[in-house]
Amino acid sequence: MASTTLLCAFFLALLSCSRSERLEEPSTSDMQYTCNQIAAAISSASQVFFPPATEYLFDIEHYSYSNTEASACSVEPGSAADLSEILRVLGSSRTPFAVKGGGHGVNPGFSSTSGVEIAMSRFNETHVNSTCGTVEVGAGLTWDEVYATLGPTGVNLVGARAPGVGVAGSALGGGYSYLSNQYGLMVDNVIRYELVLPNGTVTNVTSNDDDLWFGLKGGLNNFGIVTKFIFQSHPQGGIWGGFRLHAENQLDAIKDALVKFQQKNDTKAAIDVVLSYSSGQLSIAVLFFYDEPTSSGVFDDFLAIPAIEANVSTTTFSDFIQLLGPLVAANGLRVLFEGAPVTQYSPAVFDAFANQTKLWGARLSALDKNATVSSTLEPFDNGFFSFGSGSAFPPDRSQAVFPSVVTVKWSNASLEEVMAFALRNISDTIRAAALADGQNVAHAAVYPNNALFGTPLEDMYGGNVERLRQIRAAIDPEDVMGLTGGWRF
Numbered sequence: 001m002a003s004t005t006l007l008c009a010f011f012l013a014l015l016s017c018s019r020s021e022r023l024e025e026p027s028t029s030d031m032q033y034t035c036n037q038i039a040a041a042i043s044s045a046s047q048v049f050f051p052p053a054t055e056y057l058f059d060i061e062h063y064s065y066s067n068t069e070a071s072a073c074s075v076e077p078g079s080a081a082d083l084s085e086i087l088r089v090l091g092s093s094r095t096p097f098a099v100k101g102g103g104h105g106v107n108p109g110f111s112s113t114s115g116v117e118i119a120m121s122r123f124n125e126t127h128v129n130s131t132c133g134t135v136e137v138g139a140g141l142t143w144d145e146v147y148a149t150l151g152p153t154g155v156n157l158v159g160a161r162a163p164g165v166g167v168a169g170s171a172l173g174g175g176y177s178y179l180s181n182q183y184g185l186m187v188d189n190v191i192r193y194e195l196v197l198p199n200g201t202v203t204n205v206t207s208n209d210d211d212l213w214f215g216l217k218g219g220l221n222n223f224g225i226v227t228k229f230i231f232q233s234h235p236q237g238g239i240w241g242g243f244r245l246h247a248e249n250q251l252d253a254i255k256d257a258l259v260k261f262q263q264k265n266d267t268k269a270a271i272d273v274v275l276s277y278s279s280g281q282l283s284i285a286v287l288f289f290y291d292e293p294t295s296s297g298v299f300d301d302f303l304a305i306p307a308i309e310a311n312v313s314t315t316t317f318s319d320f321i322q323l324l325g326p327l328v329a330a331n332g333l334r335v336l337f338e339g340a341p342v343t344q345y346s347p348a349v350f351d352a353f354a355n356q357t358k359l360w361g362a363r364l365s366a367l368d369k370n371a372t373v374s375s376t377l378e379p380f381d382n383g384f385f386s387f388g389s390g391s392a393f394p395p396d397r398s399q400a401v402f403p404s405v406v407t408v409k410w411s412n413a414s415l416e417e418v419m420a421f422a423l424r425n426i427s428d429t430i431r432a433a434a435l436a437d438g439q440n441v442a443h444a445a446v447y448p449n450n451a452l453f454g455t456p457l458e459d460m461y462g463g464n465v466e467r468l469r470q471i472r473a474a475i476d477p478e479d480v481m482g483l484t485g486g487w488r489f
């Protein structure tokens with residue numbers, strides 16, 4: 001009975017929650033008209049698709065079922081010039097649209113729409129410029145595709161830690177990598193963007209462009225649509241990495257190993273500790289990365305803990321990332337995230353993550369037996385914010401903040417607000433625990449790519465919000481990007 005009372009308490013709290021990012025929809029016939037207008041405006045490099053074409057189904061597919069919608073049509077632009085025409089048609093007809101890179105954004109409507117889905121998949125080229133030490137990457141690629149292409153070249157980029165994640169969304173939101181301890185965030189490694197502005201003008205954005213350069217480094221889809229990124233590259237040899245899985249009885253041993261690991265300051269080493277609750281059990285996955293073919297001993301405390309299953313070895317960067325695929329698969333479920341930024345995984349903060357994962361895991365499993373709650377603890381080096389400056393995100397680089405992501409996966413469509421409530425409650429509880437632990441996290445920014453829908457801009461962009469609003473007002477006076485979902489300045 002006690003648990004019934006508790007559930008009622010949080011259902012009541014839900015009445016005050018609502019999603020503000022959803023857009024108004026024009027009529028179906030208006031949208032068909034717009035789709036045909038687009039088809040007439042683009043060159044043969046691009047194409048419009050309608051349901052039930054295979055290409056259409058591919059274009060609207062996303063990682064999370066909660067960010068998947070049937071659009072009126074999809075369009076695959078094949079050139080920046082065509083994308084420019086597409087934006088002009090959408091802007092003048094005021095048609096809602098979505099921009100999909102890797103489709104790994106999870107918030108409803110952030111890269112899905114009932115209007116026109118722009119799938120960036122044809123921007124799929126990777127060009128290494130060894131003279132300059134740069135790599136040009138098309139905005140339709142996923143990081144695993146880029147790693148596979150770069151494998152034989154001996155260079156690599158600061159990119160995402162799991163297969164399927166888009167270059168575009170991750171790099172435009174900030175971008176945490178296994179290489180961030182050595183080279184910073186993805187935004188710190190961009191040399192140039194090719195951008196289609198909201199009014200359709202195609203332009204290059206570099207460090208010479210004060211405002212757009214600042215805005216694109218964390219500001220996602222506020223300033224137009226990026227077609228290409230030119231990144232700084234870094235040498236890449238063989239690596240050592242993989243994962244190990246443990247049962248709940250190793251929780252304390254994992255906590256001790258994690259606490260000690262954070263004192264070691266070895267910038268070639270990276271780990272993620274994932275605590276997951278599903279089907280009545282807590283399990284632990286530890287993901288290891290060392291940027292040399294053999295590890296230095298920095299992980300010895302972890303490796304001494306008995307594992308249920310393990311696959312860690314000397315391998316290539318690309319194969320290592322592929323190996324992690326099954327650990328992060330959405331399996332057709334709905335997925336939502338929330339960030340829980342901390343500056344240290346101290347024993348008290350670790351306990352709070354474990355407690356919340358179990359507590360909410362059990363509560364949510366009672367409502368949907370397919371529910372999983374997981375917390376990803378991701379320590380970085382204390383100096384990892386020092387590789388860049390002047391970016392929309394992170395708004396404050398004066399101390400290292402570990403983003404942390406809490407994830408819920410579930411089946412039942414009616415439970416979306418319950419899941420959102422749980423995520424906010426977990427995140428708030430973690431922040432309170434970190435504050436009680438003496439961490440300076442009262443205003444620690446939530447990573448925009450981890451933040452749950454409804455998060456106030458100030459919580460992600462801090463003191464940058466006003467400048468970002470001004471930049472957007474100047475760049476997008478007609479509010480064309482207001483026709484798509486996502487965080488809006």
Ligand SMILES: Cc1cc2nc3c(=O)[nH]c(=O)nc-3n(C[C@H](O)[C@H](O)[C@H](O)COP(=O)(O)OP(=O)(O)OC[C@H]3O[C@@H](n4cnc5c(N)ncnc54)[C@H](O)[C@@H]3O)c2cc1C
Nearest residue numbers: 100101102103104105111161166168169170175176221226
């Ligand atoms: C399994 C998993 C692992 C992850 N691992 C990492 C990680 O290691 N590091 C990390 O930093 N993040 C990680 N993330 C978070 C990730 O950065 C976000 O989910 C990000 O939004 C994914 O980008 P995408 O292109 O795949 O998504 P999409 O859903 O396609 O796009 C996300 C947002 O970016 C906008 N966008 C996409 N393309 C463009 C473009 N060309 N121009 C302008 N706007 C565009 C979209 O409109 C949307 O608002 C992970 C997420 C998942 C699900």
Ligand SMILES: *[C@@H]1O[C@H](CO)[C@@H](O)[C@H](O)[C@H]1NC(C)=O
Nearest residue numbers: 076078121122123124125126
């Ligand atoms: C890139 O996209 C084009 C156009 O869709 C396609 O023909 C080509 O095969 C793709 N290239 C790669 C490497 O996937």
Ligand SMILES: *[C@@H]1O[C@H](CO)[C@@H](O)[C@H](O)[C@H]1NC(C)=O
Nearest residue numbers: 127128129130131132133134
């Ligand atoms: C590499 O970049 C430099 C500087 O932008 C340019 O001059 C050169 O032509 C590029 N090389 C290739 C192979 O693209």
Ligand SMILES: *[C@@H]1O[C@H](CO)[C@@H](O)[C@H](O)[C@H]1NC(C)=O
Nearest residue numbers: 192194195201202203204205
């Ligand atoms: C962007 O810069 C590249 C390299 O300097 C150049 O080839 C390209 O034409 C530029 N694009 C625009 C739209 O100015």
Ligand SMILES: *[C@@H]1O[C@H](CO)[C@@H](O)[C@H](O)[C@H]1NC(C)=O
Nearest residue numbers: 262263264265266381382383
């Ligand atoms: C690691 O860095 C922290 C903070 O900068 C410092 O307190 C600690 O002594 C360092 N540890 C080692 C082993 O160098």
Ligand SMILES: *[C@@H]1O[C@H](CO)[C@@H](O)[C@H](O)[C@H]1NC(C)=O
Nearest residue numbers: 310311312315319320322323
């Ligand atoms: C480890 O992963 C590799 C793929 O990278 C796979 O071939 C191998 O079978 C796995 N080994 C175990 C023991 O799971």
Ligand SMILES: *[C@@H]1O[C@H](CO)[C@@H](O)[C@H](O)[C@H]1NC(C)=O
Nearest residue numbers: 354355356357358359360362
């Ligand atoms: C979580 O913490 C609360 C309060 O500190 C405690 O009552 C509860 O038993 C803990 N739950 C779990 C699953 O550890």
Ligand SMILES: *[C@@H]1O[C@H](CO)[C@@H](O)[C@H](O)[C@H]1NC(C)=O
Nearest residue numbers: 332367368369370410411412
């Ligand atoms: C759980 O998932 C299974 C398999 O996908 C599905 O058949 C079932 O309906 C789901 N359960 C709930 C409660 O939605």
Ligand SMILES: *[C@@H]1O[C@H](CO)[C@@H](O)[C@H](O)[C@H]1NC(C)=O
Nearest residue numbers: 367368369411412413414415
């Ligand atoms: C989904 O959740 C709603 C609200 O809790 C509930 O009424 C409904 O029975 C659930 N559906 C399934 C298939 O479990």
Ligand SMILES: *[C@@H]1O[C@H](CO)[C@@H](O)[C@H](O)[C@H]1NC(C)=O
Nearest residue numbers: 006009010424425428429432
């Ligand atoms: C979390 O939700 C519970 C109700 O389930 C409530 O009592 C508690 O105050 C909430 N905690 C935070 C930090 O919001």
Ligand SMILES: *[C@@H]1O[C@H](CO)[C@@H](O)[C@H](O)[C@H]1NC(C)=O
Nearest residue numbers: 197198199200201474475476
């Ligand atoms: C498009 O927007 C850019 C950036 O605000 C501006 O410089 C340019 O003049 C605009 N072009 C047109 C044709 O309005």
